[in-house]
Amino acid sequence: MTMPPSLISLPISGNPFTCNCQLSWFMNWLRTTNVSLGHEDEILCSSNSFSGLHNKPVWSFHPEEYCDIxxxxxxxxxxxxxxxxxxxxxxxxxxxxxxxxxxxxxxxxxxYDEITDDADPDDYEYQLNIMFHDDHTQWVNEILRPALEERMPHLHKVAFGDEALHPGMYYLNALYHNLDNSFKTALLISNESVEDAWFMTKLRMAVEHVNDTKLDKIVLIFLEDIQEENLPYLVRLLLSRNKPYLLVTEDEDGQELFWAQFKKEMRANKVINSVIPI
Structure with missing residues (x-):
């Protein structure tokens, strides 16, 4: 609305004004005009105005206090x-x-309160049996083996892959011998390993050994992130049973978490009361 410049008198007293931001332009005009407004003390804010302005003179409404940023x-x-x-x-x-x-x-x-096997790791031929894909031999020798010696020096009987298999045995028999005579078996999971038939045979044998002994002797160690659709059924089945898994990472804090979890896994073998379908 534009006020005509020839306006002399605008008697608006007695009219309830809604004192909100839409009235800002009018308030600015009132404060700058010389037009006669009638009884100014009767120009009041209505009940629809901002809280605190009800029935108060419109002059108490300062838009800059309510409407400015x-x-x-x-x-x-x-x-x-x-x-x-x-x-x-x-x-x-x-x-x-x-x-x-x-x-x-x-x-x-x-x-945590778990039913565990009373057997001591030293009672086994191997305290730890590590199964991995041939492509990871260099990583195991250069990184994992020195880290185990530094962080867990008490593990002095460790079987590293196929090099620890007993000579003179058939391959599958030698694999089962190491599974049966190891306190724990760690399987290194990667994109290469899950696509390798021999590695998946090792994983299946490890699961069968868990079913036979009723002891959860498997530790899954992921060397890298693997897309869920690329995970074999058996790996997804183990994870779905709330089985903890370890993830190798280059992050320093991630490495500390890895070794803390690994040490916990090496304390005892949990007793299971159901078989794993394979």
Whole structure:
């Protein structure tokens, strides 16, 4: 609405005005005009006005206090968004550290009560039997073997892949001998290994041995992320039974979590009361 410049008198007293942001232009005009408005003390805000202005003179309505951008609020929201984004980045990059601490906190607060086998790892011919694809031989010799010697020096009887198979035995018989005479068997899972028929035979034999002994002696170690659709049925079946798995990562906190979980897995063999369908 545009006020005509020839306007002299505008008697608006007694009319209830809705004092909200839509009235801002009119209030600005009232404060700058010399037009006679009648009884100014009777120009009141209606009950539909902003809270605190009901039945008060329209002169008490200052649009800049209600309708202008609240710089404090905007600044606060902006800072909060930046802080949340920063925390999300920190959590992402330090996710292994958080996982490790949550793992330790869970053990400390909740603990765990499992039925385990009383056999001692030293009672076996091998404390640990590691099965892996031939492509990972160099990684095992250069990274895993030294790390085991440094972090778990008490494991002095470890069978590393096919090199530890007993000579003179048929291949499958030698594989089963190491499975049967090892406290734990760790299988290194990768995209190459799950596509290899011989490795999958080793995994199937390990699962059959678990069913025979009723002891959960398998440790799954993932060397890399594998798409779910590329995981073999047997691996997905083991994971669906809430079986913990370990993931090798280059992140330092992730490595600490890996070894903490690995040491826990090596403490005892859980007793199972049902077979794994294969």
């Amino acid at each position: 609240n710089t404090i609020l905007v600044s606060g929201v902006s800072i909060a968004l930046v802080v949340v984004a920063f925390l999300c980045l920190v959590v992402y990059y330090k996710r292994w550290w958080f996982n490790h601490k949550m793992f330790l906190l869970k053990l400390a607060v909740i603990g």
